[in-house]
Amino acid sequence: MSSRRYILWWVLPAAILFLVIILIPFITALTFSFRSFSFTSSLSTGQYIGVDNYRKLVFDNDFYNSFKVTFLYLVPAILLQGILGLGMALLISGAVRRARILIPIMLLPTLLTPVVIGLIGVLTLNPDFGVIGQLLKKWGLVQGSVLGNASTALPAIIAVDTYQWTPFIAVILTAGLLALPKEPYEAAQVDGANPIQTFFRVTMPLLWPYFVVALLIRVIDAFRIFDIIWVMTRGGPGTATETVAVYAYRHTFRYWDFGYGSALIMVIFVFISILVEYLYKALQRWQAAQ
Amino acid sequence: MAKITLQNVSKQYKGGEIQALKQINLEIEDGKFFCLLGPAGAGKTTTIKLIAGVEPLDSGKIFMDDQEITDLLPNQRDVAVAFETYALYPQRTVRENLAFPLRAPLRKKEWSEQQIQARVEEVAKLLGIDDLLDRLPRQLSGGQRQRVALGRALVRKPKAYLFDEPIAHLDAKLRHRMRGELRRIQLELGITTVYTTPDQLEALSLADQMAILNEGKIEQIGTPSEIYQHPANLFVARFVGDPPMNILRSEVQGEEAYLFGQTKLHLPDHIRSKLAAADIQRDLMIGVRPRDIKLVAPSSEQALLRGQVKYVQVLGETSILTIVMDSHEVRIKMNTQDAPNRGEAVGLNFAVQDCHFFDPRTELRLD
Numbered sequence: 001m002s003s004r005r006y007i008l009w010w011v012l013p014a015a016i017l018f019l020v021i022i023l024i025p026f027i028t029a030l031t032f033s034f035r036s037f038s039f040t041s042s043l044s045t046g047q048y049i050g051v052d053n054y055r056k057l058v059f060d061n062d063f064y065n066s067f068k069v070t071f072l073y074l075v076p077a078i079l080l081q082g083i084l085g086l087g088m089a090l091l092i093s094g095a096v097r098r099a100r101i102l103i104p105i106m107l108l109p110t111l112l113t114p115v116v117i118g119l120i121g122v123l124t125l126n127p128d129f130g131v132i133g134q135l136l137k138k139w140g141l142v143q144g145s146v147l148g149n150a151s152t153a154l155p156a157i158i159a160v161d162t163y164q165w166t167p168f169i170a171v172i173l174t175a176g177l178l179a180l181p182k183e184p185y186e187a188a189q190v191d192g193a194n195p196i197q198t199f200f201r202v203t204m205p206l207l208w209p210y211f212v213v214a215l216l217i218r219v220i221d222a223f224r225i226f227d228i229i230w231v232m233t234r235g236g237p238g239t240a241t242e243t244v245a246v247y248a249y250r251h252t253f254r255y256w257d258f259g260y261g262s263a264l265i266m267v268i269f270v271f272i273s274i275l276v277e278y279l280y281k282a283l284q285r286w287q288a289a290q
Numbered sequence: 291m292a293k294i295t296l297q298n299v300s301k302q303y304k305g306g307e308i309q310a311l312k313q314i315n316l317e318i319e320d321g322k323f324f325c326l327l328g329p330a331g332a333g334k335t336t337t338i339k340l341i342a343g344v345e346p347l348d349s350g351k352i353f354m355d356d357q358e359i360t361d362l363l364p365n366q367r368d369v370a371v372a373f374e375t376y377a378l379y380p381q382r383t384v385r386e387n388l389a390f391p392l393r394a395p396l397r398k399k400e401w402s403e404q405q406i407q408a409r410v411e412e413v414a415k416l417l418g419i420d421d422l423l424d425r426l427p428r429q430l431s432g433g434q435r436q437r438v439a440l441g442r443a444l445v446r447k448p449k450a451y452l453f454d455e456p457i458a459h460l461d462a463k464l465r466h467r468m469r470g471e472l473r474r475i476q477l478e479l480g481i482t483t484v485y486t487t488p489d490q491l492e493a494l495s496l497a498d499q500m501a502i503l504n505e506g507k508i509e510q511i512g513t514p515s516e517i518y519q520h521p522a523n524l525f526v527a528r529f530v531g532d533p534p535m536n537i538l539r540s541e542v543q544g545e546e547a548y549l550f551g552q553t554k555l556h557l558p559d560h561i562r563s564k565l566a567a568a569d570i571q572r573d574l575m576i577g578v579r580p581r582d583i584k585l586v587a588p589s590s591e592q593a594l595l596r597g598q599v600k601y602v603q604v605l606g607e608t609s610i611l612t613i614v615m616d617s618h619e620v621r622i623k624m625n626t627q628d629a630p631n632r633g634e635a636v637g638l639n640f641a642v643q644d645c646h647f648f649d650p651r652t653e654l655r656l657d
Contacts (some may be wrong), residue, residue: 186342186344187378189344190342190343190391192395201390
């Protein structure tokens with residue numbers, strides 16, 4: 001019997017899994033995005049309306065605003081997490097072996113569900129009884145509630161997100177640092193390089209691939225950030241913290257406009273795909289150019 | 291230029307699980323080409339790293355000339371290292387990699403930018419990598435990277451060069467050329483050089499002095515000819531020389547040694563007195579180099595041993611023959627044109643003065 005006959009059986013489980021978990025929901029969302037769901041149409045299938053949802057989306061200023069908010073959150077959050085994560089990783093990898101038992105403890109925020117993290121944020125930032133909220137109010141840094149203020153709500157979310165995800169980046173970079181070959185460091189020692197030169201000539205270039213992986217994961221995550229924001233601000237005040245995922249959720253499950261919500265999700269999906277592809281290439285080019 | 295001395299140097303890895311070096315004593319004379327020869331895992335790289343100072347040692351002392359350098363930082367020791375694993379700066383071009391040791395903060399004032407460029411190009415030309423100067427390490431083949439690693443050591447004129455298998459990854463032809471080049475450079479500059487290799491031929495052809503390292507211990511130190519002609523023990527006898535020395539177990543009876551219970555070999559006087567001193571009653575290991583065994587007709591009286599040709603391995607002008615007798619194999623090296631065919635019966639003859647005698651218990655040389 002030829003082994004070719006078995007191939008089908010080997011790939012079948014994975015293929016079914018892929019079909020059920022990824023492909024069917026994706027195609028469903030895609031077909032939904034060409035339909036309108038209202039109480040006059042059939043709720044299960046909606047009514048076919050062509051590209052109307054997409055046409056509407058092009059002129060939807062709130063949608064553009066949600067992209068802007070996403071980037072206002074994403075860029076500082078990831079820069080912050082990258083820098084802090086690298087710092088943490090350098091400390092951990094430089095620490096004596098015994099100190100590494102602290103790693104699981106440091107990972108705790110990452111292990112908690114975002115909803116819990118969001119609640120922690122809400123509680124600590126409360127101006128009346130929250131640890132940090134009270135201090136901010138006392139020092140006059142914030143008028144009233146941090147989360148109730150359009151100019152401080154997003155920074156607060158960035159801070160909470162950083163609290164949750166910095167350890168994640170730190171762990172990836174620590175793994176990278178611990179796996180780096182020793183010899184380039186030894187060569188740098190013999191050559192008489194100082195610590196700063198060693199960091200930029202040896203550590204950073206060798207660590208860069210790990211950095212790229214961590215950053216890309218966080219960029220993709222950033223477009224999906226929902227739980228923390230929903231718990232802390234529900235996208236408010238106004239639309240100050242309404243990222244793309246929150247915006248799509250609002251349309252889908254608050255306004256029950258499955259069609260428009262699906263169209264939003266499709267556009268976000270395509271956007272992330274292009275962005276990640278571009279970022280990946282750019283980061284690689286950046287390394288090559290160095 | 292400097293004399294390098296290692297005094298009772300020991301080094302462990304993994305908290306004592308691996309004893310890389312055990313009480314090593316070495317004296318590397320000023321301006322000499324010193325080879326450390328040994329199989330993989332013998333402690334060659336560790337020795338290099340300890341001299342360079344990139345690994346701390348557990349006990350012992352290291353001196354350069356008469357100054358103790360045990361606790362000095364690597365950059366204070368003024369050595370240049372070519373690492374076996376290259377250890378190039380991944381993000382810098384070949385040119386920058388080569389120039390870096392000259393630009394390091396420690397030596398900033400010694401070299402002008404013009405001198406640096408000139409020196410880099412000179413070394414690159416010498417190593418045949420002058421057309422690769424603007425490439426990145428990852429765009430190079432293993433052999434090219436290794437030459438860059440070697441170049442990074444050669445750009446400087448330090449007190450000592452430490453080369454860790456610097457040409458192991460080059461192809462045979464280039465390796466042969468580089469070997470000659472390295473020796474020429476070293477003679478020209480007169481810089482003390484420590485060079486590790488697992489290749490006995492390389493060590494024999496390059497070294498002024500050499501040490502054989504095995505499992506973290508030094509088996510023998512000497513000039514290549516001393517080591518080849520008077521291997522101190524069975525390990526050295528087997529490790530140096532290609533094909534390795536034939537080691538035959540013999541039984542001593544009175545003034546004679548019996549090989550395979552049949553062949554009588556008359557032992558020289560000085561060996562017999564050693565035998566008595568070492569209290570060797572019966573067993574004696576006799577080593578004969580493949581070159582020292584001559585073929586004779588099996589029926590000849592001169593035939594000390596008789597056997598059959600099992601393999602003939604032709605290496606151009608010379609051939610290596612594997613001869614079987616009972617369950618033993620003996621290898622001999624001879625001119626290809628005189629070599630017998632496979633399966634032929636042959637007799638073997640060798641002179642007692644070409645034999646090396648070893649104590650089977652201590653494995654040490656007797657004379």
